Amino acid sequence: MTTREMTSHLEEALSRWEEQTLRPTLARLPERAAEFTTTSLRPIKRLYTPLDVQHLDFERDIGFPGEYPFTRGIHPTMYRGKLWTMRQFAGFGTAFDTNKRFKYLLEQGQTGLSVAFDLPTLMGLDSDHPLAEGEVGKCGVAVSSLEDMEVLFDGIPLEDVTTSMTINAPAAVIFAMYLVVAEKQGADWKKISGTIQNDILKEYIAQKEWIYPPAPSMRLIVDTIAFCTREVPRWHPISISGYHIREAGATALQELAFTLRDGIEYVEWCVRAGLDVDAFAPRLSFFFNCHNDFFEEIAKFRAARKVWARVMRERFGARDPRSWMCRFHTQTAGCSLTAQQPYNNVVRTTIQALAAVLGGTQSLHTNALDEALALPTEFTAMLALRTQQIIAHESGVVNTVDPLAGSYFVEALTNEMEQGCYEYFEKIDAMGGMIAAIERGFPQKEIQEAAYRYQQAVDRREKIIVGVNEYVLEKEPIEVPILYIDESVAEIQKERLRRLRAQRDNTRVRRTLEALKEAARGTENTMPYILECVRAYATLGEICDALKEVFGEYQEPPF
Amino acid sequence: MGERKIRVLIAKPGLDGHDRGAKVVARALRDAGMEVIYTGLRQTPEQIVTAALQEDVDVIGLSILSGAHMTLVPRVMQLLQEKGLQDVVVFVGGIIPQEDIPKLKALGVAEVFLPGTLLEQIVHVVRQSVKRSLQTSE
Known part of the structure; x- marks a missing residue:
């Protein structure tokens, strides 16, 4: 039979089924809703058949793991070779507090560290800045200087762990602090590995913790990428993030399309700065959200690999297969968790984590059940880690590569996601790229609209939502103990900073800050100058302020 | 006076940039017929109270997800007192631990909305509180 004959045969069979079997059933028992949709409000059909995937070619579109277009995974053996890295995001209070939590998590079998910084640190402000009041150590750990960073990694050999740091606007400075701690431990920069988030575009789009305007921010990012390719070759200098875009209310498709389009923007800037695409592309990494809608999320991850591979090969002409691979970290969706009946969140997180694993993630953070209330306690953090360990060792889903491939539904959805991405790329390209799109508020407005429609x-x-608009309880049956951060953290930080400023060589601090400003005014790579400031114990705030003098500050346009 | 729309200031004090809730609530109140002004991110308590005074609002909604609410809310409440704006109804929304809710209410906060609160409920509570506040002040 030819393909056309097969198709028409199937179409006939489907019509027959609809007529003879489906229709009488619907007449007797109508469906529960007129339309069924995903969490992102994407309509889903009643039934998927070979007709929905007939335009797909196995080798071209699905293929084999470890090979272009990587739909099935970036490694040929996936989790049979190596499980994903279980990387729980942690940070609160002082560097002393978080250092203790890190050691606890490593003892519990966690395989990588992930640092959450507090808001003043994320904004490039020292703990004693007036705007930091009430915020020090609350959402993460307070790090104002090299001294804090030394405490944070005390007793943790940096050659032996991989560390991910969620830091963006001041990423170059925090990264420099990490490198100097490594240097002081005697660790080889060529051997240390980890990730800095360093993704400013999604800050403008969703997370909104920016300092400088787009152009100088992009220059700092290009500087860190260029520096890493030479000096810290095993480091991932950027983690292009959809997580926050999704948390801000984007649909799964918007998360995917905006994130990958951000990725395109970074590659364009690096290439324009004279870097060879194959010299840095293998070190790019991504970070996605995993929400409740099981199959939509799995399709999103599979489409991410496929789209990125095509972009890198066709748009940028990358030749090294490692440049084509979309490697990513996943975090389960904080925004899906509820303050009501918080123990239900363990179940939500389990479903999401399973989707991330079936989607082929390289590393995973599972949220703790108290996420909608406060930062996790030691117990809830452990339970979240155990969730991953149970999936890895008890569920059996790791035994084969990409087990959902070939599902008519999953393949059709993967393809829809891919096509949807290209449509968004076209729109954003037509606007003149992602920065131009951000300046006119395009992704921001799309996300706001989606958030409102969902609500x-x-x-x-x-x-x-179980426990929220159905199955509601008048009174919470179990109280959840909360991790409480008090103002003593701020007091400790202020005292440490006062002492540091009194004891360090302030002439050296001034000299290194001046040299940094000079470099920032020119076109040299700023990283070596930032490293010198850090070595002199200039604080985070001082270094960020020095750059502010040269670069100015970003103001969000109203829309 | 029956013609006057309820005027609401939605404000984001503190350093966090999570404005999804603030924007969704602002739009819901607007769709419910209220006049809504959104301050934008990272406003100090002083800036918020000044805006409340200038805009002559009936209601302030403070959105905080950073954990700094016990520092920022008392300051806003104190400044409202000082400016003679004690009739303005204040709501707080965000990530707020249970044990802080009575403390915030003791400061004069009318209601605290946690994640998962339905928009219709927020609209309803805002309307009721403004009605009550107008009655007591008359």
Whole structure:
């Protein structure tokens, strides 16, 4: 039979089924809703058949793991060779507090560190800045100088762990602090590995913790990427992040498309700065969210690899297969968790983590059940880690590569995601790229619209959230103990900073800051100058302020 | 006076940039017929109270997800007192531990909305509180 004959045969069979079997059933028992949609409000059909995937070619579109277009995974053996890295995001209070939590997590079998910084640090402000009041050590650990960084990694050999740091606007400075701690431990920069998030575009789009305007921010990012390719070759100098875009309310497709388009923007800037695409592309990494809608999320991850491979090979002409690979970290969706009946969150997180694993993630953070209330306690952090360990060792899903490939539904959805991405790319390209799109508020408005539509669906009970708009309890049956950060953290930090400023060589601090400003005004790579400031114990705030003098500050346009 | 729309200032004090909730709530209140002004990110308590005074609002909604609420909310409440704006109804929304809710209410906060609160509920509570506040002040 030819393909056309097969198709028409199937179409006939499907019509026959609809007529003879489906219709009488619907007449007797209508479906529960007129339309079924995903969490992102994407309509889903009743049934998927070979007709939905007939335009796909196995080798071209699905293929084999470890080979272009990597739909099935970036490694040929996936989790049979190596499990994903279990990397729980942690940080609170002082560097002393977080150092203790890191050691606890490593003892519990965690395989990589992930640092959460507090808001003043994320904004490039020292703990004693007036705007930092009430915020020190609350959402993460307070790091104002090299001294704090030394405490944070005390007793943790940096050649032996991989460390991910969620830091963006001041990423170059925090990275320099980490490198100097490594240097002082006697660790070889060529051997240390980890990731800095360093993704400013998604800050403008969603997370909104920016300092400088787009152009100088992009220059700092290009500087760190160029520096890493030469000096710290095993480091991932950027983690292009969809997580926050999704948390801000984007659909799965928007998360995917905006993140990958951000990736394109970074590659363009690096190439324009004279870097060879194959020299840095293998070190790019991504970070996605994993929400509740199981198959939509899995399709998103599979599409991410496929789209990125095509972009890198066709748009940028990368020749090294490692440049084509979309390697990514996943975090389960914080925004999906509820303050009501918080123990239900363990179940949500399990479903999400399973989708991330079936989607082929390289590393994973599972949220703790108290995420909608506060930072995790030691117990809830352990339970979140155990969730991953149970999936890895008890569920059996790791035994074969990409087990959902070939599902008519999953393949059709993967393809829809891929095509949806290209449509968004076209729109953003037509606007003149991602920065131009951000300046006119395009991704921001798309996300706001999606967030509002979703909330309306929840309000109208078209989307049921257990314990929130259905199965509600008048009184919470179990109280969840909360990790509480008090103001003593701020007091300790202020005192440490006062002492540091009194004891360090302030002439050297001034000299290194001046040299940095000079470099920032020119076109030299700023990293070596930032490293010198850090070695002199200039504080995070001082270094960021020096750059502010040269670069100015970003103001969000109103829309 | 029956013609006057309820005027609401949605404000984001503190350093966090999570504005999804603030924007969704602002839009819901607007769709419910209220006049809504959104301050934008990272406003100090002083800036918020000045805006409340200038905009002559009936309601302030403070959105905080950073954990700094016990520092920022008392300051906003104190400044409102000092400026004679004690009739303005204040709501707080965000990540707020249970044990802080009574403390915030003791400061004069009308209601605290946690994640998962339905928009219709926020609209309802805002309307009721403004009605009550107008009655007591008349």
